[in-house]
Amino acid sequence: MSAPYIKDEHEIFRKSLRKFLEKEAYPYYEQWEEDRMIPRAFWKKMGEQGYLCPTIDEQYGGSEVDWGFAVVINEELERVGSGLVGIGLHNDIVIPYITAYGTEEQKQKWLPHCTTGEMITAIAMTEPGAGSDLAGIKTTARLEGDHYIVNGQKTFITNGIHSDLIIVACKTNPSAVPAHKGISLLAIERGTPGFSRGRKLNKVGLHCQDTAELIFEDCMVPKENLIGDEGKGFLYLMEKLQQERLLVAIAAQVAAEEMLQQTIEYVKSREAFGKSISRFQNTQFKIAEMATNIEMGRVFLDQLITEHMQGKDVVTKVSMAKWKLTENAREIATDCMQLYGGYGYMEEYEIARRYRDIPVASIYAGTNEIMKVIIAKNMGL
Structure with a gap:
């Protein structure tokens, strides 16, 4: 079932973006990992195709589309690899400070360059x-x-x-x-x-x-x-951290979905004791548990994104999603690696990279312990 905020135009956009990434990102991602850097040339290619800051006003170089397009971009970048998180930070965390609180002169000076990839933000x-x-x-x-x-x-x-x-x-x-x-x-x-x-x-x-x-x-x-x-800086930070934490939750959910799908394919093809390890009850139970957690996470997340796009105050729910979905992803990374056996510890399999990448999601944008403090406070405790 498609998310409530996803329309036909979002799916058309997703197909176009995925095709772009299949050409410009997937073939080079492992090399970028070895180089410890994403080239600026990739940022500029993203800008040329309209994938940077698409939600801002046309007069500053944006497309004035709804935030559903930003969600699509962040999901598809996470499917390539978690190391592309800096693009989401540029589009949906830093730029909103300028669009919401910046002067007209600041917007005209910086935003057009941010949409082309000439200016990268932090x-x-x-x-x-x-x-x-x-x-x-x-x-x-x-x-x-x-x-x-x-x-x-x-x-x-x-x-x-x-x-x-x-x-x-x-x-x-x-x-x-x-x-x-x-x-x-x-x-x-x-x-x-x-x-x-x-x-x-x-x-x-x-x-x-x-x-x-x-x-x-x-x-x-x-x-x-x-x-x-x-x-008023602290106030501004608190107002914008809701979207930042939602981005972390989105990335964690997508990472979990990717890890599960890859693991299902692996256990079907891997044999032990004369049969596919997907036929072992332990494997089936683990897959069933992960699939259930992922499905429940996706339903909650999609509803949360919808409410965020409607301008509702979802600070408590965002804090819940941030801690729960990042914890889910971390546990799923561990369980998936275990199902791979020794091969899961080899760099040639993507699960090894995912296992390394996911833990920090429970730390940045506010630790998961802080998320629980916010939830408890907002519950009147």
Whole structure:
């Protein structure tokens, strides 16, 4: 059964995108993993075909389509591999800060380049000493004349190497009480004096996704690069984290679906003790359990996406989906690898990569423990 938000035009779009990815992504993905980087040329090809920022206004280079098209893009990119998560972050996490809170001048300056792939974006919240506790960030931005002077360090930044425009969470009022009221968002561009990149981080998984440290040492940022109002950065982050966490849930669901399908094909073809291992009761029970969890996850997720597109407040449900679907995916990765036996531990099988890639989904965009805190709080506990 098709999801409520999926129409004929979405399926036509999916077929076109899948054909594009079969030509431009699938054949090269393993090489990108080895290179530890997705080439910028791929971003530009995505832009040329209209797959970057399709939901924004036509006057800025977008197609003004509904968010269902963004879901299709994120699903199909996840089918290729989890390392393409940076494109979803660009399209559906960073760009919405500009479209929702940016000035007209900011939109005209940056958005057209973001739709072509000439300008790749990132968002910098996490610091060496502050992750889930966003109010505890130490990066400061002091206004002096026409510029903010930014000092601090960010880490685990998706698109950290490629990024040309970074939305940075910083303290414009370090003495604010409560602390979160002192947070503002600044857009910092590549080449800004005082901005440099630290290490490209060597991760357990998501090898082709560039993740890096960012360093700001008396970084001079024009005051015109302030996103929205000073002191409202934390509020903006909270408003947009709903969609970010929904994206993580979508990716986890698709990863689980892919792993199960590949494992079903494998157990049918693999023989042991004179018969296909798909005929063993243990295999059948495991497959049945995974298929049930995946089906229930998909129904919940599709309804949640529909409600999100309708503009409903689904913070609690998004938190539920984020933690539950990422936990499902992690358990399914383990069970699928077990069914592969020793071959599942070999790099030649995709399940090995999926097994590496999926665990971080329960950490980023707010840990699953934080998701449970949000759920409990919203239940009045």
